[in-house]
Amino acid sequence: GQQVMQIPQYQHVQEGEDFTTYCNSSTTLSNIQWYKQRPGGHPVFLIQLVKSGEVKKQKRLTFQFGEAKKNSSLHITATQTTDVGTYFCAGPGSGNTGKLIFGQGTTLQVKP
């Protein structure tokens, strides 16, 4: 079945360092979404990428959708303690129902 894999599973960085998480799908995706979940919280929708090769920025966060629409990345420049949490990518499941297949997430810890 369709799978969405994320690496790394965990990442510890010093505040101010950059961070990148990678997402790979076993199938071509029509779009990819990214979510952030703070410790003890719920997932919060960050962004959706639709076009091949698309790059979008949200302040220090840069999201990229691969040319083949099978991979994506999230890069955070100069991490801050407020970036702590788990970042999930998600691709559409079968059928046009809105359901998503989530990656297992990358948990980011930032040392002040």
Add this chain to the structure above:
Amino acid sequence: NAGVTQTPKFQVLKTGQSMTLQCAQDMNHNSMYWYRQDPGMGLRLIYYSASEGTTDKGEVPNGYNVSRLNKREFSLRLESAAPSQTSVYFCASSEAAGGQFFGPGTRLTVL
């Protein structure tokens, strides 16, 4: 706007007991979802409802039932709780294939 609300926030059950988790959204979304989240397992879809009056199984539906009561409300029922159902349950809603908006979650422990 409250977004997506869930009740209860916490629940402890004994094996074999039943309960219903409630979810409501005020964003007029057609699609609603129930997920469970376990450590190291990410978010796994239990059931979803693409529109009022329809429900369908997700990745892990066994042991659960759902009801799409109306456009706003989507409930999840555990008929006979098992320790394997100890988890955090999230309800979410979306408009078609757009981003999903999650509720605060229900932390369920089954003893």
